Amino acid sequence: MKLDILVIAVHPDDAELCCSGTILKHIALGKKVGIVDLTRGELGTRGTAETRDEEAADSAKILGLHARENLGMRDGFFQDDEFHRLEVIKVIRKYQPEIILSNALEDRHPDHGRAGDLVYDSVFLSGLPKIETSVDGVKQEAHRPRLLLQYIQDRYLKPDIIVDITDHIDKKIESIKAFKTQFYNPDVDGLQTYISSPEFFESMIGRAREFGKSIGATFGEGFTSRKLLGVDNLFDLR
Template sequence: MKLDILVLAVHPDDAELGCSGTILKHIALGKKVGIVDFTRGELGTRGTAETRDLEAADSAKILGLHARENLRFKDGFFKNDEEHQLEIVKKVRKYQPDIILTNALHDRHPDHGRAGDLSNDAIFLSGLRRIETNVDGENQEAWRPRLVLQYIQDRYIKPDVIIDVTDFMDKKIESIKAFKTQFASSDNSEPQTYISTPEFFDSVIARAREFGKNIGAKYGEGFTSRKLLGVDNLFNLL
C-alpha cells in the first residue's frame, strides 16, 4: 500500500505526542497515513511491551491509520548502523510516502535524537538504487520522499513550520490517552515518572497553544526541517 505520509517513531506514543493532530488532519483530507514504530518501549518504567502493543493498536483505531508496524528494535540500545538502517529502508520503499515525519533531532530523551538521525540517514539511503533490498522474495525499487520533517517532542525547539490542528485537538488527546499505562492510569502501584504526571500532560497542551498562537490558531503542532522550505505562490502562505 502506498502511503501519502509515513511517520517514523522510536517509541509507541511518540507520534501521538508529536504529530497526531497533523495525522488526523491529513486523514480527514483523504490522505493515507501510517506509523512505523521502532521499539516496543520495553524500557519504560510503567506498563510492559505487551501493554504498549495493545495501546498502540487502540491509538491506531482512534487515529484511523491505514497501517501501523513495529520493527522491534532494542529499546535504548538500537544503533544508527547498517542493520537498523536497512530495516527502515525496507519500510520506506514498501510504503513509498511523499512525506515522512520523524523524531526530533535533539531532545531530552537520547533515543529521540538518535532515532531522528537514524531515520534521516536511512531515508537518504532508500533513494540509492545500488542499495538492494528484498522483501518476501521481491526486489524493492529505490524511493525517497519529497519532504522530511521532524516533529517537536519534549524540549522546546523553534519550529520551521506550524500546522493548525485546532479542529483535531480533542482527538489528539484521546489518542495520547490510549496509552493508559503511561498517561491516564489510576494505578499507583507503579512508580510515577516524568511523563506520567499531570504537569507533563499540561505541558503538551501548553506547547500546542503556544505554537497555535504563533499562527493565529488555537492549537498547533511544530516541525523542523533540515533544508529550506519553499513555495511557488505567496498566497499559499496565507
C-alpha cells in the first residue's frame, strides 16, 4: 500500500504524543497515513511489550490509520548501523510515502535522537538504486520521500513549521489515553514515572497550546527540518 505520510516512531506512543493531531488532520483531508514503530517499548517501566502491542492497536483504530506495524528492534540498544538502516529502508520502499515524520534529533531520551538520525540516514539511502532490498523475494524499487520532518518531543526545540490541530485535539487526547499503562490513569496500579504523572499530561496539552498560539490557533504541533522549507505561494502561509 502506498501511503501519503509515514510516521516512524521508536516507541509505541511517540507518534500519538507528538504528531497524532497532524495524522488526524491529514486523514480527514483524504490522505493515507501509517505508523511504523521501531521497537515494542519493552524497557518501559510500566506495562509490558504485550500491553503496548494492544494499546498501539487500539490507538490505530482511534486514529483511523491505514497501516501500522512494528519492526521489533531492540528497545534501548538498536543502532544507526547497516542492519537497522536496511530495515528502515525496506519499510520506506514498501510504503513509498511522500512525507515522513520521525523522532526528534535531540531529546532527553537517547533512543529518540538515535532514531531520528537512523531515519534521516535511511531516507537518503532509500533513494539510491544501488542499495538493493527485497521483501518476500520481490525486489524493491528505490524511493526517497520529498519531505522529512522531525516532531518535537520532551526537550523544547524551536519548530520550523507548526500545524494547526485545533479541530483534532480531542481525538489526539483519546489516542494518547489508549496507552493506559503509560500515562496518567488513576485506575492503573504500578510504579509512577515521569510520563505517568498528571503534570506530564498537562504539559503536553500546554505545549500544544503554546504552538497553536504562535500561529493564531488554539492548538498546534511543531516540527523541525534539516533542510529549508519552501512554498509556491506566500498566501499559503499564515
